[in-house]
Each structure stands twice: as C-alpha cells, then as structure tokens.
Amino acid sequence: MVLLTVKHIIADFVLQNSWMAHGKDQKTGWALPLLTHCLIHLAVALPLILIVAPRFWFVAFIDFAIHITVDRAKGLVSANLGVNQEHPWFWTVIGVDQALHHLTGFGLSIFMAAN
Template sequence: MAIDWLLLITLVWLQTKHFVADYVLQPAWIIDGKGDLRKPGGYVHAAIHAAATMPILWLSMPYLTWTVAVVTGEFLIHFLIDHLKAVYGRRHPCPMNARSFWMLHGGDQLAHHLTYSTILTVVAWQSYFNV
C-alpha cells in the first residue's frame, strides 16, 4: 500500500513540475531556441526539467545513483522530444486554431507524460527491490 502512495505523490509532483517548467518558466528566448542546436533555449529548458525532477526523486528513491541516472535520461529525452517538435513545427507551420497544431502539441505532451510513466516504473522497481 505504501508504494501506491509513493507513486501517486511522485506523479503529482512530476505533473506539477511539468506544468511550471513547460508553461510558466518559458520566456520567448527559450521557445525560440528549441529546434536549433546552436541556441541555448532547448538545453536550458531540458535542464530546468531535470533540475526540478531531482528533488522529487531524492524523496522517492534513496539511492543518488538512480536519481542521477533517471534525471540524466529525462534531460536527454525531454530535449529530444522538444527538438523534434520544434523542427517539425517550423517545417510545417500551422495556426493555433488548426487541428494539426493541437495534435502536435498533444503528441508532445503525451510523449513527456509517457516519460513520467517510465520514471514511475523505475521508482516502483527501485522501491520494491531496494536496489
């Protein structure tokens, strides 16, 4: 039963963190920098996500090695998802009221939340087996 609460609380914190990092802490220079490997925006955005995930996982997993590994993976995956979305969005621009815009946005958010499902799987595995 305790692992259920651990996973639920971890998920709530990850989703809250995701909202703040994706919608509150994105000035124009970060948004504009995504999709261009020469600009810092995408790197900074992924680093914000990773940095905010770190304390959440410190509370969920007692082993620093696992936390660092998961946070590093999140940084890389988050950067890649956003980079691909930005490149595609620039090649296929569409207005915000178009169905294709919302499909791309929703697909991006789904990919991020599936990343959180993977993180929760690691937390559950690590918690259950204490490895």
C-alpha cells in the first residue's frame, strides 16, 4: 500500500504537467493527455511491483485501467458541468478522484497480500 501510494504521489503530482492535468479534463483533445498521464502511472507502478512482488506484474495494468477510467469520469464531470478552479464543486471533484485512486491502491494491495 505504501509503494502504491508513493507511486500515486510521483505519477499524479511530480510527473504530471499542466498539459496533462488540464488537457485530460477538456471536452475535446482529452485522449492524448489522459493516455500520457496514465502511461506514466503504469511506467512507475510496473517496476515497483516487479521489484516487490513480480508475480503480480499484471496489477500495474489493472491500476492503469482503473486510473484511466476514474480520470476520464472526472474529466467528463468537469467538462460537462463546467467544474473549474472557480466552481464550488472543484475541490469535491478532486477529493472524490483522489479517494477513488487511494481506494484502488488499497484494494490492489489487499488482493496482492491475500494471494
């Protein structure tokens, strides 16, 4: 869980630039920024999992699939409801997004620990 949390901090905050952060939430042109962002998550998760629990290499791809789904859902909400930094729901949407990502890490950690 700690490694997946560190992975999330690195990929979501350290390595995500404004092109990805803003681009993935647009009505059009969102696909490449979103894919790039989620591939960074995969690129950070896969080596960590290979080092700690190599038989669970596929968990990095599950994390990728869930991350791209959660971020696209956030993008759809943001784009269609006009949720930007001035919108009253902005921090709620960010909070739900981050909670879902952390629950993903928690669930994947439980899966690996139980197997």
